[in-house]
Amino acid sequence: MPPLDEFARIRAWTQDRQPKETFELAGVSLGIGDDAAVVNGAPGMQWLLAVDTMVERVHFLEETMGDADVGYKALAANVSDIAAMGGVPKHALVSVSAPPAWNAERIGRLYDGLYACADKYGIAVIGGDTTSAPAHLVVSVTVIGTVESGRAIARSGAKPGQFVFLTGPTGLSAAGLHGMLAKSDAESDGRSKSNPKLNPVPSRLAQAHRRPSPSVKAGRLLLESGWGASLNDVSDGLASEAWELAEASGALLVLRESALPVSGELASYASEQGKRPLDWVLYGGEDYVLLGTADPRHEEALKARFREEGLPLFVVGEVEEGTPGVVLETPSGARKPLAKGGYNHFPEG
Amino acid sequence: MPPLDEFARIRAWTQDRQPKETFELAGVSLGIGDDAAVVNGAPGMQWLLAVDTMVERVHFLEETMGDADVGYKALAANVSDIAAMGGVPKHALVSVSAPPAWNAERIGRLYDGLYACADKYGIAVIGGDTTSAPAHLVVSVTVIGTVESGRAIARSGAKPGQFVFLTGPTGLSAAGLHGMLAKSDAESDGRSKSNPKLNPVPSRLAQAHRRPSPSVKAGRLLLESGWGASLNDVSDGLASEAWELAEASGALLVLRESALPVSGELASYASEQGKRPLDWVLYGGEDYVLLGTADPRHEEALKARFREEGLPLFVVGEVEEGTPGVVLETPSGARKPLAKGGYNHFPEG
Structure with missing residues (x-):
């Protein structure tokens, strides 16, 4: 039986990275690990959703951004979209496609930076997909926030x-x-x-x-x-x-x-x-x-x-x-x- | 003043692509076009969220998938994650990073396929980010679904x-x-x-x-x-x-x-x-x-x-x-x- 490196690594990058309280406060009933995360609804609230992508050599170079910075900024850019509606960021789903130059250690640092940003803003990371790629790294983050019904600032x-x-x-x-x-x-x-x-x-x-x-x-x-x-x-x-x-x-x-x-x-x-x-x-x-x-x-x-x-x-x-x-x-x-x-x-x- | 090709193109790929009813049924209060989409909460329901990514040359080749197929399958794979929890898929956010070989016409076909899948399953596409990339195409889709509270099948x-x-x-x-x-x-x-x-x-x-x-x-x-x-x-x-x-x-x-x-x-x-x-x-x-x-x-x-x-x-x-x-x-x-x-x-x- 081959070692399940992929699943083991994704677990290492994402499991038990955040305190239980972060998940409770964000209404997360089930986080990363099944087909989909499960999040409670919130009466009187609306959900805000935004996606933003960072592409190596388009949005950043390894000469200008540390590996952890890439993760931090990918999340921060999305958090900003929720801020721009007047909302509270709550959850994030992360997709990383990494070329061979980004080995497990570097991807680990990217996740470190992403979690540093998540912790700073009280965001629960509830989903992820990490795949290989031929040539350049792409990080795509979806952030979900809440806002009082009818009050989002457009x-x-x-x-x-x-x-x-x-x-x-x-x-x-x-x-x-x-x-x-x-x-x-x-x-x-x-x-x-x-x-x-x-x-x-x-x-x-x-x-x-x-x-x-x-x-x-x-x-x-x-x-x-x-x-x-x-x-x-x-x-x-x-x-x-x-x-x-x-x-x-x-x-x-x-x-x-x-x-x-x-x-x-x-x-x-x-x-x-x-x-x-x-x-x-x-x-x-x-x-x-x-x-x-x-x-x-x-x-x-x-x-x-x-x-x-x-x-x-x-x-x-x-x-x-x-x-x-x-x-x-x-x-x-x-x-x-x-x-x-x-x-x-x-x-x- | 330079023409805003990027915004104009993203609009062309995404605007008025779906009937109003799709958005109403999905509880969408504001779709693509602002910093974040706004979606109504649903009492007695929980939200299901999943992300999945397709990378050119890893998950598909242009010899095996038409441009529209790439968009269709990127969404379908995510819909399947919601199905696997027993949920109803409702919303999707799409991120496309496209190399020069994927010109506007090809990206347009990708979106055609994505919307064909969205329409088949009654999914409102509520967010998107389309950027350039140096070498290979990456499509990352986040799907949001609903499920009766406490009933998701793990x-x-x-x-x-x-x-x-x-x-x-x-x-x-x-x-x-x-x-x-x-x-x-x-x-x-x-x-x-x-x-x-x-x-x-x-x-x-x-x-x-x-x-x-x-x-x-x-x-x-x-x-x-x-x-x-x-x-x-x-x-x-x-x-x-x-x-x-x-x-x-x-x-x-x-x-x-x-x-x-x-x-x-x-x-x-x-x-x-x-x-x-x-x-x-x-x-x-x-x-x-x-x-x-x-x-x-x-x-x-x-x-x-x-x-x-x-x-x-x-x-x-x-x-x-x-x-x-x-x-x-x-x-x-x-x-x-x-x-x-x-x-x-x-x-x-």
Whole structure:
């Protein structure tokens, strides 16, 4: 009888990784191990479901992401989608297809990172599929969350007169990636495939890229207060996400350049590199902060609530009537249309 | 402003593909298009969740599967996991990562097949992520189903004295694949990469491989009657799945060789090829029929219910006390231990 390596390994990667309480709180009646997981329904609640995929050499390189970071970020990106609806993330199902270069040890580290993120956000990992692949790693995660019935904050709720906010600065992840790739090019002759050296860059920028922090608390605050009118997470870059809000809502978003938050680390790094921070701020993706709109009569109260919780909130513009789109108002007061930008997976034909 | 090809294409592949009623029946409040889908809870029900992944060159070749078949089967394999718990499949989230060889037209065909399966089983496709990939296609599908609270049929319910059943013959998919690969080898000089010719093999065998029919009705009948004691779907081969049932239940499964169903098409094809049908029956995977156990006092009633519904049911063995495992009883009455077999994704180190 051949050893059942596959099942044994999947068990090693996933069994008894989380405390019983996580499963109880998430209403899990049966986790990984049968054909399907069993989860209790929740009266008065709706389920939120989202899927997100990370592909090696498209979304990450081994020169820029540790094995554990890949698992962490694959889950975090999904958690961000639940945050962007104002929901509470509860469960995750994970699919990993791994080429030979990803041996059992590396897949184990990927799961370590994924569980680190799951534990941080109280998420029960309830399903998984791990298969081989010929050439590159793909991690696909489905996250399930809950939200009070009828209260999910959609993209389409922006209305003229509302203000536009961000729950954190943008551009850090892209600048972090830029730093790692620049370093990596410089060292590319001595690069080791099996044990990559991760390149040192300003740690907050690298951390933003490798282990993003989705704004779950901010999303909950916006929903519970009833003050969040529209909401989107900044996965494809601020400009691209603002366009999505504008088009879904049928409104014009005005972003004020002088109000856009630029972190100190990003400003210094940009200056060092002779780059404009604004490009990263507008077009860098994968920051996973929230972009949204709210009624100005709640502005002061909302700022106070965020302050109480120790959460950042930046008012960065206004919603106006007009052809749906996004304009940037420069410090001089001039307005210029903002290109959608963002990463396009299918640019040709 | 660059054209947003990616979003436009994903919309083309997924928007307005299903009637409103499918979404209403599945309790979908918001489908594809925002950060997450929103689904209503269901009192008295539990949710079943499963994920399954198909990787090009591991799970399929373009010589053996049409583009639409890939989408159909990716969903069908997941539907089978819900069937194997006795549940009703309701929602699906799809992740596709596609290399350059899979252009928009081919991905469109993949989605056509996926929606054909979704429509057949009344499943609402509520989420998706489509990205590029460097080398090979990966489709990962998460399916969500419902089941009456506390009633899901697990693998662990097999008890000594019960009979073992199958809801259909096994081995057809593997024989179909064998036929297609044999043909493909013979023609490999003239093979076209971009427009593969699918090879003609006995149509029921090819169909079993390309468009499997998960046993949703049979699973529901087993749950609703209360007579299904344990249940598993035959995705990795009959021997492997019988081992899973035996180990999860802590019991010995005895399969009677003479009782194992062999379809006429499989028997003829095996004879033509000078092969033993039993090898395919026991070790061929991806049949997606159900293997389960039930109490003998329900045997006649269960057979009658299946007959009424026009569904096949084959009694193929018994559960006995003993070291957990699987034995095959030959027509002469001799018993031999059955190797687990099945496909192992990580056979080495």
